Amino acid sequence: MPDRTIQLKIKRQDDQSASPYWQTFSIPYRPNMNVISCLQYIAAHPTTADGTETTPVVWDCSCLEEVCGACTMVINGEVRQSCSALVDRLLEEDDSIKLEPMTKFPVVRDLFVDRSRLFEDLKKTQGWVPIDGLYSLGPGPWESPAKQDTRYDLSRCMSCGCCLEVCPQYTRNNNFVGAAVISQVRYFNTHPIGANNAAERLNAMMEPGGISDCGNAQNCVKVCPKDIPLTESIADVGRMTTIHSIKQFFRGE
Amino acid sequence: MTQSSSSPSSAARFHFLLRRLHSLSGLVPVGVFLCFHLFTNFQMLTGDFQHEVDFIHAMPALFYVELALWLSIGFHAALGCYYTFSGVKPNAAAYNYESNYRYVLQRVTGIIALVFIFIHVAHFRWRIEMFGVLMPFYAKGPGGEDLATATTAMSLQHIGATIFYLVGALSAVFHFANGLWTMAITWGVTITVGAQRRWGKMCLGLGVVLALFTIGALIGAWRYEITDTERAAFEALQQGAETMKGH
Numbered sequence: 327m328p329d330r331t332i333q334l335k336i337k338r339q340d341d342q343s344a345s346p347y348w349q350t351f352s353i354p355y356r357p358n359m360n361v362i363s364c365l366q367y368i369a370a371h372p373t374t375a376d377g378t379e380t381t382p383v384v385w386d387c388s389c390l391e392e393v394c395g396a397c398t399m400v401i402n403g404e405v406r407q408s409c410s411a412l413v414d415r416l417l418e419e420d421d422s423i424k425l426e427p428m429t430k431f432p433v434v435r436d437l438f439v440d441r442s443r444l445f446e447d448l449k450k451t452q453g454w455v456p457i458d459g460l461y462s463l464g465p466g467p468w469e470s471p472a473k474q475d476t477r478y479d480l481s482r483c484m485s486c487g488c489c490l491e492v493c494p495q496y497t498r499n500n501n502f503v504g505a506a507v508i509s510q511v512r513y514f515n516t517h518p519i520g521a522n523n524a525a526e527r528l529n530a531m532m533e534p535g536g537i538s539d540c541g542n543a544q545n546c547v548k549v550c551p552k553d554i555p556l557t558e559s560i561a562d563v564g565r566m567t568t569i570h571s572i573k574q575f576f577r578g579e
Numbered sequence: 580m581t582q583s584s585s586s587p588s589s590a591a592r593f594h595f596l597l598r599r600l601h602s603l604s605g606l607v608p609v610g611v612f613l614c615f616h617l618f619t620n621f622q623m624l625t626g627d628f629q630h631e632v633d634f635i636h637a638m639p640a641l642f643y644v645e646l647a648l649w650l651s652i653g654f655h656a657a658l659g660c661y662y663t664f665s666g667v668k669p670n671a672a673a674y675n676y677e678s679n680y681r682y683v684l685q686r687v688t689g690i691i692a693l694v695f696i697f698i699h700v701a702h703f704r705w706r707i708e709m710f711g712v713l714m715p716f717y718a719k720g721p722g723g724e725d726l727a728t729a730t731t732a733m734s735l736q737h738i739g740a741t742i743f744y745l746v747g748a749l750s751a752v753f754h755f756a757n758g759l760w761t762m763a764i765t766w767g768v769t770i771t772v773g774a775q776r777r778w779g780k781m782c783l784g785l786g787v788v789l790a791l792f793t794i795g796a797l798i799g800a801w802r803y804e805i806t807d808t809e810r811a812a813f814e815a816l817q818q819g820a821e822t823m824k825g826h
């Protein structure tokens with residue numbers, strides 16, 4: 327069917343403080359399209375369905391294979407990566423496609439949001455293993471395959487922000503770090519070398535906005551595209567902070 | 580690495596401590612009290628209610644026990660309301676997962692339970708008339724007659740009062756049982772999905788038992804036949820209360 331078209335309803339916003347508005351685009355259907363290829367078509371033909379010329383729709387992407395998280399947006403009411411959102415699949419459920427930017431981050435323009443809060447929070451909790459030194463530190467300790475397995479799951483986080491978008495406790499006007507960061511604390515605290523900085527990460531987790539601001543709605547784990555066991559991470563970091571604070575009470579300063 | 584970085588900042592200590600005390604206070608003493616209270620109420624059905632009431636009234640330092648309970652409930656409620664109303668964004672309409680509904684229900688039932696507990700104590704314990712209704716509770720009549728079961732039955736033998744008690748008490752039960760489930764995650768007791776599921780079943784079981792106690796108490800209240808002597812003793816107390824107010 328060469329003349330079949332797809333309707334795309336896009337929520338647009340010219341800059342961070344501008345008010346959003348909706349535009350509908352009608353683009354020719356091709357088999358095996360994804361949402362990014364629709365957006366590419368609109369970038370090349372920035373005309374709305376009723377024939378008005380407009381500015382090209384702005385979005386963010388990089389890897390195009392669901393590993394960088396940059397292209398995350400709300401598609402037909404569901405937060406997910408647009409590069410892995412297949413048009414044929416979407417049309418099975420709905421006859422048009424609705425695109426909106428994520429609501430928990432400031433909009434840079436159109437579908438492109440600024441997720442720096444997530445990266446700042448990773449910095450606060452030392453989301454890394456420090457190995458820089460003046461001399462070679464030699465090989466790291468041996469890790470059991472079972473532990474490697476658990477940590478491998480956690481390592482797949484791409485900071486896409488889906489878990490933050492659906493979290494009722496994560497809002498624009500509070501400072502909760504959300505499930506992704508809590509899970510990274512678990513990831514680095516269970517790393518044999520990362521564990522050297524475990525206390526600092528747990529201190530950061532006890533700050534306002536840390537682990538105790540989670541309300542256990544468990545939405546995060548349902549939407550994580552990487553199937554990271556976020557609720558187990560939250561409980562594990564809960565246990566770590568329980569033990570850490572008791573130790574701190576009895577023998578800390 | 581500096582020494583100070585290994586201890587939490589004072590803001591962190593305070594925030595974390597408050598959150599964890601909020602969690603703990605829901606179990607001890609408030610949740611434990613709820614269990615005992617609902618068990619006592621259940622004796623409305625078995626006929627041992629007066630005995631239980633006399634036992635409680637004979638407790639030493641009852642005033643301080645009550646005071647400690649009020650302080651705990653006040654602390655738990657004030658922090659709970661603050662956490663609920665300071666910038667969270669429930670989204671169960673958009674993300675209709677079962678756990679997300681429970682998240683919303685936990686907050687709604689907490690508020691219902693708070694209002695309910697206040698009205699309940701105001702009526703029963705402080706004998707204050709509210710919204711044109713007065714449901715006073717007396718353990719004993721002027722001549723030492725047993726009145727615990729009779730006055731409770733008098734209050735609850737109205738369909739409105741029964742619905743009010745059912746909604747209020749079941750809200751408290753849900754809030755406690757679900758709170759017990761999330762508490763195990765918060766403190767890091769149940770970590771794996773399997774452990775959380777198993778503990779969830781146990782919390783559900785506890786919730787069902789407490790709900791049955793509540794329903795049992797209400798059935799007991801409706802089945803109780805108030806005698807004329809009990810009514811007369813109650814009237815006498817009310818007259819006494821009237822003259823006391825007149826002074």
Ligand code: SF4
Binds near residue numbers: 484489490506549
């Ligand atoms: S935890 Fe999952 S949903 Fe959250 S940022 Fe990482 S990959 Fe995305």
Ligand code: SF4
Binds near residue numbers: 495496505
């Ligand atoms: S469990 Fe709920 S409140 Fe906690 S981080 Fe996940 S979505 Fe947010």
Ligand code: FES
Binds near residue numbers: 388390393395398
């Ligand atoms: S472009 Fe990297 S996840 Fe979609």
